[in-house]
Amino acid sequence: MHRLIALLLLLVLALPASQARADAVDDAYEALSASALTISPASFESVRQGVEQLAASGDPRAAAVIGALHDGLLYAREDNALFIQQPDGTYVDARTGAPAADVTDDDVHTVRVNNAVRSAIDAALGSLQLFAPDAPTRLQAASAVFTSHDPAALPALDKALVKETDSGVRRRMEQARAAALLSSSDASETDRLAAVATLRARGDIDARGFLGSLSGQPPAVAAAAATAIIAIDRQLELWSLLQSVYYGLSLGSVLLLAAAGLAITFGVMGVINMAHGEMVMIGAYVTFMVQQFMHAYLPGLYPASLLFAVPLAFLVSGAIGVVIERSLIRWLYGRPLETLLATWGLSLVLQQAVRSIFGANNRDVDTPAWMSGATQLGGLTLTWNRMYIILFAIIVLAALMAALRFTSLGLRMRAVTQNRRMAAAMGIRTPWIDALTFGLGSGVAGMAGVALSQIDNVSPNLGQGYIIDSFMVVVFGGVGNLWGTTLGALTLGIVNKFLEPVAGAVLAKIVVLVLLIMFIQRRPRGMFPLKGRAVET
Amino acid sequence: MTLERSTYLTLLLVLGGALALAVLNQATDAGSALHVPTYVIALAGKYLCFAMLALAVDLVWGFAGILSLGHAAFFALGGYAMGMYLMRQIGTRGVYGNAMLPDFMVFLGWHELPWYWHGFEWFGFALLMVVLVPGVLALVFGYLAFRSRVTGVYLSIMTQALTYALLLAFFRNDMGFGGNNGLTDFKDILGFNVQADFTRSALLVVSALFLCGQFLLARFVVQSRFGKVLIAVRDTESRTRFLGYRPESYKLVVWVLSAVMAGIGGALYVPQVGIINPSEFSPANSIEAVIWVAVGGRGTLVGAILGAVLVNFGKTWFTGALPELWLYALGALFIFVTLFLPRGVMGLFARRRKLAPEPEVETPATAAAHEVTG
Numbered sequence: 001m002h003r004l005i006a007l008l009l010l011l012v013l014a015l016p017a018s019q020a021r022a023d024a025v026d027d028a029y030e031a032l033s034a035s036a037l038t039i040s041p042a043s044f045e046s047v048r049q050g051v052e053q054l055a056a057s058g059d060p061r062a063a064a065v066i067g068a069l070h071d072g073l074l075y076a077r078e079d080n081a082l083f084i085q086q087p088d089g090t091y092v093d094a095r096t097g098a099p100a101a102d103v104t105d106d107d108v109h110t111v112r113v114n115n116a117v118r119s120a121i122d123a124a125l126g127s128l129q130l131f132a133p134d135a136p137t138r139l140q141a142a143s144a145v146f147t148s149h150d151p152a153a154l155p156a157l158d159k160a161l162v163k164e165t166d167s168g169v170r171r172r173m174e175q176a177r178a179a180a181l182l183s184s185s186d187a188s189e190t191d192r193l194a195a196v197a198t199l200r201a202r203g204d205i206d207a208r209g210f211l212g213s214l215s216g217q218p219p220a221v222a223a224a225a226a227t228a229i230i231a232i233d234r235q236l237e238l239w240s241l242l243q244s245v246y247y248g249l250s251l252g253s254v255l256l257l258a259a260a261g262l263a264i265t266f267g268v269m270g271v272i273n274m275a276h277g278e279m280v281m282i283g284a285y286v287t288f289m290v291q292q293f294m295h296a297y298l299p300g301l302y303p304a305s306l307l308f309a310v311p312l313a314f315l316v317s318g319a320i321g322v323v324i325e326r327s328l329i330r331w332l333y334g335r336p337l338e339t340l341l342a343t344w345g346l347s348l349v350l351q352q353a354v355r356s357i358f359g360a361n362n363r364d365v366d367t368p369a370w371m372s373g374a375t376q377l378g379g380l381t382l383t384w385n386r387m388y389i390i391l392f393a394i395i396v397l398a399a400l401m402a403a404l405r406f407t408s409l410g411l412r413m414r415a416v417t418q419n420r421r422m423a424a425a426m427g428i429r430t431p432w433i434d435a436l437t438f439g440l441g442s443g444v445a446g447m448a449g450v451a452l453s454q455i456d457n458v459s460p461n462l463g464q465g466y467i468i469d470s471f472m473v474v475v476f477g478g479v480g481n482l483w484g485t486t487l488g489a490l491t492l493g494i495v496n497k498f499l500e501p502v503a504g505a506v507l508a509k510i511v512v513l514v515l516l517i518m519f520i521q522r523r524p525r526g527m528f529p530l531k532g533r534a535v536e537t
Numbered sequence: 538m539t540l541e542r543s544t545y546l547t548l549l550l551v552l553g554g555a556l557a558l559a560v561l562n563q564a565t566d567a568g569s570a571l572h573v574p575t576y577v578i579a580l581a582g583k584y585l586c587f588a589m590l591a592l593a594v595d596l597v598w599g600f601a602g603i604l605s606l607g608h609a610a611f612f613a614l615g616g617y618a619m620g621m622y623l624m625r626q627i628g629t630r631g632v633y634g635n636a637m638l639p640d641f642m643v644f645l646g647w648h649e650l651p652w653y654w655h656g657f658e659w660f661g662f663a664l665l666m667v668v669l670v671p672g673v674l675a676l677v678f679g680y681l682a683f684r685s686r687v688t689g690v691y692l693s694i695m696t697q698a699l700t701y702a703l704l705l706a707f708f709r710n711d712m713g714f715g716g717n718n719g720l721t722d723f724k725d726i727l728g729f730n731v732q733a734d735f736t737r738s739a740l741l742v743v744s745a746l747f748l749c750g751q752f753l754l755a756r757f758v759v760q761s762r763f764g765k766v767l768i769a770v771r772d773t774e775s776r777t778r779f780l781g782y783r784p785e786s787y788k789l790v791v792w793v794l795s796a797v798m799a800g801i802g803g804a805l806y807v808p809q810v811g812i813i814n815p816s817e818f819s820p821a822n823s824i825e826a827v828i829w830v831a832v833g834g835r836g837t838l839v840g841a842i843l844g845a846v847l848v849n850f851g852k853t854w855f856t857g858a859l860p861e862l863w864l865y866a867l868g869a870l871f872i873f874v875t876l877f878l879p880r881g882v883m884g885l886f887a888r889r890r891k892l893a894p895e896p897e898v899e900t901p902a903t904a905a906a907h908e909v910t911g
Contacts, residue, residue, distance in 0.1 A: 272690050272693075328872065328876070331876055332875065332876075336689060336690045337604045337689070337690070337693065338875040338879070339875075340604070340606075340690065340693065341824070341827060341828060341831060341871050341874075341875050342871055342872050342875040342876065344824050344871055345828075345867070345868040345869065345870065345871020345872045345875075346868060346871070346872060347868070348864045348865075348867055348868030348871070349864070349865055349868035349869065349872075350868075351864065352861070352864035352865050352868065353865075356861065468694075468697060468698060468701050468820065471694045471697075471698075472694070472698060475691060475694060506705050506706075506708065506709055507706075507709070509702075509705055510702045510705050510706050513698050513699075513701065513702040513705075514702060516698065517678075517681075517695055517698055517699065517702075518681070520685075520687060520691065520695055521681040521682060521684075521685045521687065522685065524685050524686060524687045524691060
C-alpha cells in the first residue's frame with residue numbers, strides 16, 4: 001500500500017518536469033529543421049542552438065539525430081518534421097525512430113551545416129556519450145571531457161551527474177566537471193576552490209598536469225592549486241614507491257621460488273647442486289607437456305592445466321632428483337668442490353638432453369585467462385600473473401616449512417642434518433633420507449619451474465639464468481635457514497627494483513652482485529648464520 | 538733446483554712441439570707432405586693459452602685449495618687489455634677510417650676516446666695493463682675475501698658471481714668495450730700483420746715460451762718454503778693458523794700471481810684467435826677451465842697443461858665431427874673424472890712414481906664405506 005502511494009506521488013511529481021522537458025525537445029527539433037528550408041545566418045544559428053538544446057535535453061533519440069546530422073543524413077519536410085535516411089534509402093521519423101514509408105526523396109531537404117554547426121555537433125556528440133547506456137562508454141566520455149576540459153560540456157555534465165548511478169563513472173564525471181569549471185571564465189571562486197579540491201583528491205599524473213597548466217585564476221584558487229600540486233606529487237611519489245615495492249616483491253618471490261629448493265639441498269644437506277637450475281627447467285617443460293596433452297585430449301580442463309602441472313612437475317623433478325642423488329651425489333658427500341663439478345657436468349647433460357628432445361627454440365606455454373590482465377589499486381597496477389606467483393611462493397614456502405616441521409619425514413630430515421650418526425643409531429635409514437631430502441629440494445625446484453614458465457622463456461637455458469641468483473639468495477640469507485632465504489630473496493628483489501629506475505636493469509644487477517660480494521665479505525655466513533660448532537665443518 | 542723427468546718432458550714437449558710446428562709451417566711449401574697448415578698453428582697457440590689458464594687454476598686449486606669458478610675473468614681481462622692495444626693499431630684502416638676511435642665507438646656516435654682507452658696505443662702500456670688489471674682486481678677481491686675468511690664453496694660461488702657481474706658489465710655498450718661484439722678486426726701487432734703465417738707461428742712460439750716460464754715459476758713457488766705452507770693451508774687451514782702462519786697472506790699472494798698468469802694467457806690468446814668478446818667472461822668458461830685441471834690431475838701442474846690440451850683437442854674434434862654430442866661428452870667428462878678419476882690422468886702415472894702431492898680424496902668405494910658406517 002505504502003509503495004503504491006509512493007509510486008503515485010513520484011508520478012505526480014515527475015509529470016510537470018517531463019512535460020517541461022518535452023517542450024524543450026520540441027523546440028530543439030523544430031530549430032533543427034531551419035537550415036533545410038531557408039539558408040541564412042539566422043537559420044544556421046537556429047540549427048546550432050537546436051543541436052546544443054537537443055544534446056543537453058537528454059532525449060533518448062538525441063545521439064541518433066545528431067549523429068545523422070553529422071553524417072549529412074538528416075532531412076526536413078516542409079512542415080518542419082525531421083527524418084533520417086537509412087542506408088537502404090528509406091526514411092525513419094527522427095523524433096520516434098518509426099519507419100516513415102510515405103516519405104520520398106522529393107518531399108524532404110537536407111539539413112545543411114556550416115562550421116559553427118559542425119563544432120557544435122562534435123561537442124554535442126562528445127557529451128552525448130555521457131548518457132550512453134553502458135558504463136564503460138560513459139567513463140570514456142567523462143575521461144574525454146576531462147582531457148578537453150571544455151566549459152561548453154558543463155550543462156551536459158550536470159545533467160549526466162544527476163542521472164549517474166555508477167560511483168566510478170560518477171567520480172570521473174565530477175573530476176571532468178571540475179576541470180571544465182576551472183577552465184570556464186564565469187565560475188565563482190567557491191566553485192573553483194571546490195574543483196581544485198576534487199582534482200587534488202583524484203591525485204594522479206593527469207590531475208597534476210591539468211592543475212599545473214592552469215592560468216588566470218583568482219589568487220586564492222592559484223594558491224590552492226599550487227598546494228594541491230605539491231600534495232599530488234607527494235602522493236605520486238608514494239605510489240611509485242609502492243609500485244617499486246610490488247615489483248620487488250614479485251621479483252623476490254620468483255627468486256624465492258627458485259632458491260627454496262636450493263635452500264633444502266644446499267642449505268640443509270650441504271650439497272652444491274649446480275644442476276638445480278635444470279630441475280627448474282624440467283618443471284617448466286613439464287608444464288609445456290601438460291598443456292600440450294590437455295590441449296589434445298582434455299580441452300575442457302585446459303584453463304586449469306597449471307593446477308595439474310604443479311604436482312606433476314614436483315613429482316617429475318623430485319624423481320629425477322632422487323635418481324641423481326642415488327647415482328651420483330651419494331658418492332661425493334664430504335667433497336663439496338667435487339660435487340659442484342660433477343653436478344655442473346650433469347647440468348650440461350640435462351640441458352643437452354632437453355635440447356635434443358624438444359629442440360633449442362623457446363616453447364610456448366600459455367598463460368590461462370584467469371592469470372592474465374591486471375587490476376588497479378589506487379595508483380598501483382597489479383598484474384595478475386605476478387600476484388599469483390607471489391601467492392604461489394607463499395604457499396610453497398608454507399608447505400615446505402610445514403613439511404619439515406610437522407611430518408615424520410621432516411623430523412627425520414632434521415635429525416639427519418643435525419647429527420647423522422645419532423640419527424642412524426636411532427634407526428633412521430640415513431641414505432634413504434638423503435635421497436628423499438634431495439628429491440624434495442628438486443621437486444620444489446620443479447614447482448618453481450611451473451611458475452617461471454609464466455614469466456620467462458621456456459628454453460633449455462631457462463635454469464642457467466637463475467642458478468647464480470639462487471645461490472646468492474641462499475648464501476645471503478644464511479645457509480640452512482628458510483626464513484633467511486625468504487628474507488634474502490625479498491631483499492634482493494626489492495633492492496634490485498629500486499636500483500633499476502636509477503641505474504638501468506643490467507647495471508642494477510651488477511650493483512646488486514657487487515653489494516652482495518661486499519656483504520658476504522663482511523658476514524661470510526649470511527644474515528642468519530647457524531650458531532654453534534656446526535659452523536666449522 | 539733439480540728438475541724431475543716429467544718437468545723436462547713437459548718443457549721439451551711444449552717448446553719442441555711449438556717450434557717444430559712453427560718451422561714446419563714456415564719452411565715448407567703448402568703442397569709439401571710435411572706442411573702444417575696455419576689453422577693448426579692457430580689451434581695449437583689457443584691450446585697453449587688455455588694451458589696457461591689451467592696452470593693458473595691449478596696453482597690456486599691444487600695448492601691452496603681455492604676453487605675459483607671465475608678465473609676466466611682474469612683471462613678475459615688480460616685479453617681485453619691486449620685487444621684494446623690491437624684496436625688502437627687499426628688506426629684509419631677501420632670501416633669508418635677514424636684515426637682515434639675504434640669503429641664501434643664511431644657507430645655509437647661517440648666523439649672522444651674514453652679516458653681509460655688512453656695509453657693503449659703503446660705496446661708497453663698495454664703489457665703493463667695485462668698484468669695490472671687482473672692483478673689489481675684479484676688483489677682487491679682476494680684481500681676482502683681471505684681477510685674475512687670466506688672459504689670453500691662460498692668463495693667459489695663468489696668468484697662465479699664476480700665473473701657473472703663482469704659478463705653483464707661488458708655486454709653493455711656504455712662500457713666502451715664494444716658491447717656484445719667485443720673487440721675484433723685486428724690488423725697489426727707490433728707492426729706485423731696478425732693474419733700472416735709468420736706472425737702466427739711467432740705467436741705460437743712466444744706462447745710456448747710463456748707457458749714454460751709460467752710452469753717453471755709455478756713449480757718454483759710450490760716447491761719453495763712458501764709452497765709448503767700453502768699446501769698446509771690447503772689441507773688444514775685452521776691448524777696452519779694456529780701454528781702461527783697467516784693463511785690469508787699466503788693465499789692472497791698465490792691468488793694474485795695466479796690471476797696475473799691467467800691474464801697473460803688471455804693477452805696471448807686474443808691476437809691468435811682474432812677476437813675477444815664478453816662471452817669469455819661466462820661462468821661456464823671458468824668451470825670448463827677447472828675441469829681441464831681435474832682431467833689432467835689437480836695439484837700436479839703438469840697435469841693442468843696436459844688436461845687443457847687434451848680436453849680442448851677433444852672439443853675441437855667433437856665440435857667438428859659430432860657437434861650435438863659435445864655437451865654430453867663434456868658433461869660426462871665432469872662426472873666421470875670426479876667419480877672415477879679423482880687424481881686425473883696424472884694419477885694413472887702416480888702409482889709407479891710418487892709424483893703428485895696427493896690431495897685428500899675419496900673414491901666411490903671409501904665413500905660408500907663411510908656412508909655405511911656413518
